[in-house]
Amino acid sequence: MTKQVSFLVVLAIAIGFIAADNRKFIDPQNMDQSVKPGDNFYEYANGNWLKKNEIPASKTSWGSFNELREKSLDAMKTLLEDASKTTTKGRLYQMVGDFYESGMDSLTIEKRGFDPIKPDLDRIEKVTNKTAFLNELAYQRTQSNGMLFGFFVGQDRKNVNKYLPQFSQGGTTLPDRDYYLKNDARSQKVRDAYRDHLTKMFGLIGEEPTQSSQDADVVLRVETALAKAQMPRVELRDPYKTYNKFTVAQFSQQTPGINWADQMTKLGVKGQDTVLVQNPAFYRSLDSLVTATPIEDWQTYMRWNILKGAAPYLSSPFVNQNFAFSKVLSGQKEQTARWQRVSSLIDGSLGDLLGQLYVQKYFKPEAKQRMLALVDNLEASYKEHIKKLDWMSDDTKAKALNKLLAFKRKIGYPDKWKNYDGVAINRADFYGNVESAGKWQYNYMINRLGKPVDRTEWGMTPPTVNAYYSPVNNEIAFPAAILQFPFFDAAADDAVNYGGIGAVIGHEMTHGFDDSGRQYDSDGTLRDWWTKADADNFKKRADQVRDQFSGFKVLDTIKVNGQLTLGENLADLGGLSIAYDAFKKTPQGKSTGKKSMIDGFSPDQRFFLSWAQVWRINVLPETQAQLIMVDPHAPGQYRCNGPLSNITAWYQAFDVKPGDKMYKKPEDRIKVW
Numbered sequence: 001m002t003k004q005v006s007f008l009v010v011l012a013i014a015i016g017f018i019a020a021d022n023r024k025f026i027d028p029q030n031m032d033q034s035v036k037p038g039d040n041f042y043e044y045a046n047g048n049w050l051k052k053n054e055i056p057a058s059k060t061s062w063g064s065f066n067e068l069r070e071k072s073l074d075a076m077k078t079l080l081e082d083a084s085k086t087t088t089k090g091r092l093y094q095m096v097g098d099f100y101e102s103g104m105d106s107l108t109i110e111k112r113g114f115d116p117i118k119p120d121l122d123r124i125e126k127v128t129n130k131t132a133f134l135n136e137l138a139y140q141r142t143q144s145n146g147m148l149f150g151f152f153v154g155q156d157r158k159n160v161n162k163y164l165p166q167f168s169q170g171g172t173t174l175p176d177r178d179y180y181l182k183n184d185a186r187s188q189k190v191r192d193a194y195r196d197h198l199t200k201m202f203g204l205i206g207e208e209p210t211q212s213s214q215d216a217d218v219v220l221r222v223e224t225a226l227a228k229a230q231m232p233r234v235e236l237r238d239p240y241k242t243y244n245k246f247t248v249a250q251f252s253q254q255t256p257g258i259n260w261a262d263q264m265t266k267l268g269v270k271g272q273d274t275v276l277v278q279n280p281a282f283y284r285s286l287d288s289l290v291t292a293t294p295i296e297d298w299q300t301y302m303r304w305n306i307l308k309g310a311a312p313y314l315s316s317p318f319v320n321q322n323f324a325f326s327k328v329l330s331g332q333k334e335q336t337a338r339w340q341r342v343s344s345l346i347d348g349s350l351g352d353l354l355g356q357l358y359v360q361k362y363f364k365p366e367a368k369q370r371m372l373a374l375v376d377n378l379e380a381s382y383k384e385h386i387k388k389l390d391w392m393s394d395d396t397k398a399k400a401l402n403k404l405l406a407f408k409r410k411i412g413y414p415d416k417w418k419n420y421d422g423v424a425i426n427r428a429d430f431y432g433n434v435e436s437a438g439k440w441q442y443n444y445m446i447n448r449l450g451k452p453v454d455r456t457e458w459g460m461t462p463p464t465v466n467a468y469y470s471p472v473n474n475e476i477a478f479p480a481a482i483l484q485f486p487f488f489d490a491a492a493d494d495a496v497n498y499g500g501i502g503a504v505i506g507h508e509m510t511h512g513f514d515d516s517g518r519q520y521d522s523d524g525t526l527r528d529w530w531t532k533a534d535a536d537n538f539k540k541r542a543d544q545v546r547d548q549f550s551g552f553k554v555l556d557t558i559k560v561n562g563q564l565t566l567g568e569n570l571a572d573l574g575g576l577s578i579a580y581d582a583f584k585k586t587p588q589g590k591s592t593g594k595k596s597m598i599d600g601f602s603p604d605q606r607f608f609l610s611w612a613q614v615w616r617i618n619v620l621p622e623t624q625a626q627l628i629m630v631d632p633h634a635p636g637q638y639r640c641n642g643p644l645s646n647i648t649a650w651y652q653a654f655d656v657k658p659g660d661k662m663y664k665k666p667e668d669r670i671k672v673w
Contacts, residue, residue, distance in 0.1 A: 063617025
């Protein structure tokens with residue numbers, strides 16, 4: 001926690017002051033006060049902002065998160081441009097600066113065309129039988145070109161102090177299996193565009209039109225077979241269904257045509273006799289497919305995967321064709337600027353190097369202390385909520401409290417940074433830099449095996465505008481870039497900070513107790529710590545949340561998938577409830593009367609308005625249709641309105657009454673945590 005010597009000062013800054021500057025943290029100009037709060041609070045709070053803020057041509061959406069991501073990208077651009085110009089500040093600056101310069105050197109990239117992938121394409125031509133095919137798959141994966149299935153090294157969910165090799169379903173290109181399997185107009189349009197994209201991409205590497213068309217059919221046929229073998233996303237959320245432990249010999253028995261001991265050796269895995277398999281049925285189907293498919297088709301499939309993975313880093317014909325297809329999926333009108341693409345790539349490839357520069361320049365140490373104080377307050381509120389639950393037994397409550405108090409907190413940036421020893425960055429070789437970083441990431445992952453689990457490692461980089469909860473580590477993490485307005489501002493009043501970052505903190509905490517996270521114990525182990533009666537009571541309430549969100553309509557006939565989004569919806573409802581009660585313990589939260597008003601709004605009103613403005617977003621319809629299939633989050637409007645309709649304090653703050661469209665009878669309001 002914070003040091004005792006500074007805790008009271010920090011706490012006063014974090015929770016005791018009202019905004020003293022002239023900024024409007026809740027700006028009435030962004031609202032549409034012609035809309036009744038009880039009819040559509042999202043529109044009431046954000047209506048004018050939504051009308052005034054069109055989606056830029058180079059974006060698929062525009063909202064609070066997008067604004068912060070743009071700010072983060074601008075910051076990264078400044079850091080990368082400065083680093084690319086310096087020659088005296090050491091390896092860190094050289095690596096990120098030279099990587100950036102190589103990515104911005106479009107003249108060299110254009111001259112090279114697809115030369116960077118010709119060696120891989122030549123290798124594939126020499127694959128003439130199934131054994132050679134499996135060997136090539138393993139080799140390509142070690143070069144960071146994974147295909148056909150998923151493979152990673154991660155914590156064993158039932159023995160979290162040990163890393164294990166893990167195999168998951170995969171092998172497809174389109175965002176979800178349903179794009180291959182459904183015959184509605186949207187899915188068919190995407191498939192037609194994908195086939196056209198495949199044909200054109202094969203043409204770019206010199207194939208004749210007839211051959212490229214045939215190859216497109218091959219890829220679609222293989223990927224459709226793989227899609228049929230995959231579990232739907234909803235089933236993948238079940239941590240027990242996706243936990244299947246085998247010895248390596250047992251795994252090979254599942255797939256008579258694939259010797260996994262041999263494959264793992266070629267993958268660089270040594271001394272491991274046990275694996276986890278997400279979906280064994282997928283691998284049984286894969287085994288049959290490997291045997292039944294002609295080797296020429298597998299050559300085509302591998303060529304496509306090499307081409308697909310490399311296209312964003314090759315010359316403009318490949319980049320432009322990639323974008324032409326993405327327009328069909330997302331509706332995006334103009335390509336994202338090169339500097340933004342390169343900056344994001346470096347953040348993903350050398351994130352701990354770029355992150356160090358970001359933190360040095362843009363993150364104040366006192367912000368970390370303020371966040372820790374907020375986390376303490378949210379934890380105290382959560383503790384009270386658990387103790388007061390009327391549907392949970394004392395025995396399960398004690399275990400829930402133990403889990404809550406065991407949460408590890410990560411704020412801003414890691415305590416130790418990766419150094420990327422072995423990554424070679426060449427100012428004149430953009431694709432080579434991408435390859436070098438990718439190989440390092442693969443080897444870093446493989447080298448975890450046999451070592452103690454590193455619980456200091458982060459799952460996001462400091463410039464990321466997001467937050468997360470890790471069930472196997474029982475930890476909550478908040479990267480530096482999210483600790484900005486509208487989520488958090490040191491000058492804002494408590495209502496704004498608690499309705500923003502406070503609810504985000506509560507959201508991540510609640511992930512530890514959502515329909516999936518609740519199945520992990522305080523040390524991160526997948527273990528049932530619930531009585532049957534308590535589990536049944538939880539499920540009854542979770543089903544109510546599922547059903548509420550399943551009724552929300554998004555586009556024409558498309559509705560929110562209440563089961564896919566259940567974890568996030570539970571986290572939103574719990575996070576907002578916990579944050580509100582924590583806010584009510586602050587001086588502003590306790591204040592009443594005219595003196596407590598700011599810009600005409602009471603403290604409670606400002607809290608809920610802050611919550612609403614976090615979720616304001618305009619989204620292209622094509623992107624929204626895709627997100628409904630693949631995103632575990634509900635659309636912004638329903639993330640705002642759905643939880644509010646269950647919180648009595650919101651009704652009181654805005655005088656919501658029977659007859660208002662969002663009104664729910666008190667007995668119908670859902671309370672889980």
